[in-house]
Amino acid sequence: MSNQKESGAPDPFLVWERPEPKKRPAPAPLSRDRIVRAAITLADAEGLAAVSLRKVAALLGSSPMRLYGYIDTKEELLDLMLDAAYGEMIAEGPFQGAWQDCLRTMAQRTREAVHRHAWLTELLSGRPLQGPNAMTYSEAALAALSDQPGFEDIAVTLQTLKTVTAYVVGALQDEASEHHAVQVSGMTKEEWQLATYPYLERMLATGRFPNIARIVKEVEHPSPAEEFERGLQIILDGVAARMNS
Template sequence: MNARQKPDAADAPLVWERPEPAPRPAPGPLSRDGIVRAAIALADAEGLASVSLRKVGASLGAGPMRLYGYMSTKEELLELMVDAVYGEMAAAGPLRGGWRDVLRAMAHRTRRAAHQHRWLTDLLGGRPHLGPNALAHLEASLAALSDSPGFGDIDAALLAAGTVNAYVLGALQSEASELRAEHASGMDQAAWQRSTGPYIERMIATGRFPTLARVVRDATHPPPDVVFDRGLDCVLDGIAARLTR
């Protein structure tokens, strides 16, 4: 490799293991953690689309080029933001109890974090997050499972943890979609249901949708917190039933 060539991205150290630049007293001290906290504050206030190295730098009184010493891309900044939120989740304290208790607690911690940081849902999923706090979160869930009877096979523990995570992510995406719909239409769910109610009644009156008629007539439509808990119970009950086979 000559002096003009850049190292291959696959060979470059990940941001988690990359040392920070030497401190500079002027125009103001920076740190990777301080940059991440500023980015989180910006995303909380204005949404994820507002996060850029330029805007984050401006909030810290620094140009974007100074930030490139702490992270190479915006994607690295987003990864650091996600890991910082995993750290906030861990700050709630150690997880105790059996595997059901631990997985339930982790599901609720993730949901609370996503409600506090509305942008988080868009960054969950996909490839595993590899920051130290995210790895600690995964370690805790797998440890709770692998120490329980029936999960001696690590593949079984991975499947159970992944199933719970998939449920949580799907529930969060559904809740986020509802919020986006409210913002776009200016109507909350109750107002939207009132506006579409006459149409639904006409469609049910055709007799083509008898099961949906039962939904309208008999379903209780509990609040989101109850829906989330009931769905989580279904997932955990399914895992427990699988252990008895």
């Protein structure tokens, strides 16, 4: 390990702590924040697959090579975009109320952020939350629960947050999958459902899927927002039951 790391100095390997290049006269002044904001604008308009350093540079009126002074790879750019989304959630204020209220607020903020930035569902899992905004958000969530009765054990608090987060990410990905199918088809949601229903009827008529058939016939299909809230309530009820056992 280098002396730099032993001394506690910032590790230049991490994009969060790497100094930006010195400012110099240029037709289009750059900063890491401007680059990230441009990437978010691009992703909002065209999807995450459209984000590249070349396209972001073009949006900023710059060259891709200039961006490399601020960001080494596209993966770093995606990490910064994710952290910026957490920054938006932090800006909405502290988590307040009973533990159920705090967890519901966290869940709803994430869902609202995904509705602002559809690409966020692709980044919410599989990436460590090491950015300053993500860590601030995690610290605020842990603090909001740690002050509540039943959450004196930090391990219980952490596991509760992980459980709720797993539900939220999974529910949002499920919600996005149907939206993606409709979007790719070029139809409205109603047109897509009408076009695919004959296939579903043929599959159910085989008798191989009796429980799916029951769902189609018996289950009321609420709005995505209602379905999200129902699932979240099941998770919160489970946490409450564990605390009262």
